[in-house]
Amino acid sequence: MSLTIALDGMGGDAAPGIVVDGAAQALERHDDLRFILFGDEARLQPLLAARPQLAARCTLRHTPDFVAGDAKPSLALRQGRNTSMRLAINAVKDGEAAAAVSAGNTGALMAMAKFVLKTLPGVDRPAITSVMPARRHPIVVLDLGANVDCGPEHLFQFAVMGEVFARVMLGVEKPRVGLLNVGTEELKGDDVVRGAATMLRGSDLPIDFHGFVEGTDVTEGVVDVVVTDGFTGNVALKMAEGTAAMFTAALKEAFEVGGLRAKLGYLLARPVFQALKDKFDPRRYNGAMFLGLNGVVVKSHGGTDALGFSAAIATAADLVRKGTNERIIEEMGGTKPAAPVPDAQAAAS
Template sequence: MSVTIALDGMGGDHAPGIVVEGAAQALRDTPDLRFLLFGDEARLRPLLDARPDLAKACELRHTADFVAGDARPSAALRQGRNSSMRLAINAVKDGHAAAAVSAGNTGALLAMAMFVLKTLPGIDRPALATAMPTQRKPVIILDLGANVDCDADHLFQFAVMGEVVARTLHDIAKPTVGLLNVGVEEVKGDEVVRKAATMLRDSPLQIGFAGFVEGNDIAAGSVDVVVTDGFTGNVALKVAEGTVGLFAQALKDAFRSSLTSKLAYLLARPALQRLRQRFDPRRYNGAMFLGVNGVVVKSHGGTDALGFSAAVRVAANLVRQDANRRIIEEMGAVQAALEPSAQMTASEAAAS
């Protein structure tokens, strides 16, 4: 099945170069991909001309406008109607593309995706989700910052969406879902997480709810999906990134500290390169905007072509696995299960 991806050619610190080269790399792995590339033709055409295979699979749509990296989402929404980012999202809305990928301004992308595509039935708010490396299989974590304030309904919906992604993208038959908290006991945490836990435990869905998990469970890979509000999730992701950076720098310093340790580095290099590869953030690039009625993936703004190709692959997989249809089905099942009791309440109310 051919999948067409709309690309924001001008989004990200190293656009348009990494967008075009990233698309070319993704196409090499997955030859039936097709692209709609939005952006400045004068800059994009030469890049395409240098890559004939990609040029054949890619349609270039010129626009001079783009969203600045530091633009406020509200301003981008008002003023960026002809931006490469907005046109890529419009292409999903109009059915010309099955997904949109951008390395640009996250807030603007989220605002535009929400405004143009709206949310899926049963979903109040979209969430940003990504995969992270663990001691076992990668874990899906959400929300990463789309919603700083969440109530229990939102967390419940995030759990449903995260479970679908783990099941489809990570091919896990029965994913386990944990709710991030400050302790695993039922009495821990604030009212929001406790209520969300009750909702997940009592859910008519077949979600493998594992209860509360703690911050260290993310790296341990204790569950397949970690659900939290956007404030905590954003901090957790950046703490993990910062800690990896601290450790990597300290390791580099250690190997440079003496002649013997420099020799040791040479000997250990193949093993250390495998290690670096395993944690390479580019491999995990591609944050999913779950819950919008269309597939939108955000690439890290500072990534390179390899990283951007990973984000394209995430988008293509969400499309092929029909993740959004499955989310709609799950939320529909929740609604259906709730309705009889809602009717009962209505008739009870009528009788009283």
């Protein structure tokens, strides 16, 4: 049975080229996929014509409208009903597609997706969720930017959803969940973080709550799921991306200026460097899900290439096949969290 994915053909820094190329690469690895491609027919049709195998598995829906990268989410929501992004989301709601993928404006995509699809039962806010590399093993991190201000109940919900995500997507039998904090001691952090910890410890959900984790614990892979608010999560993500880029550039520069010995050393160690590059290649982890929506929507990095976009498509397909949303509904409906501590409730109000 085929699986249909709706694609925002005009979203992303290098769209529509990377969208079409990414879909073609995804089809090579997953031959059961079909696509509904939304965007400017005059720009998309020639790209499809050059890829007959993809064209045979793709339905093109013309719209000249698209969401600009710098558009305000509220404005895009009001005026973007006929954009490629909105129509891709509508296809999920209408049952034409099992999931939608876009590399476009993150804020606009979240606003539209939440408005059109709503949230799952028991979930107040969706969270941007992704898999990131760590020293010991890949980890799940959420929220990566959807919710700047959170209450303890929101972090609790993120923890439940992230735990399910780790089990379903990473195959971790008993994921360890940690709350990102400024220290591991129980008295560290603000009322929101400590309140969420109280709720997780007192919940009847069989969740393996590790407690608080610091930034170094994240990269070490001390836990399988790292939970935080969208402000902190987004800063941590951008810092990690920047550090990786800086390290790569510094290493390349060192070999270039190191003379003949450095070049010979690089040739000898090239397989090791390639393995390291592959492990931390951000394109392998591209594709952040808006976890908690009543439908599957995956956000690709706006600056990715075709390989990265194909990874986002693969993530969307995997989320559907493994019934991630259905598993979250089961978990959220089967437990009631303990009440947060009073001062945390006051801080969240």
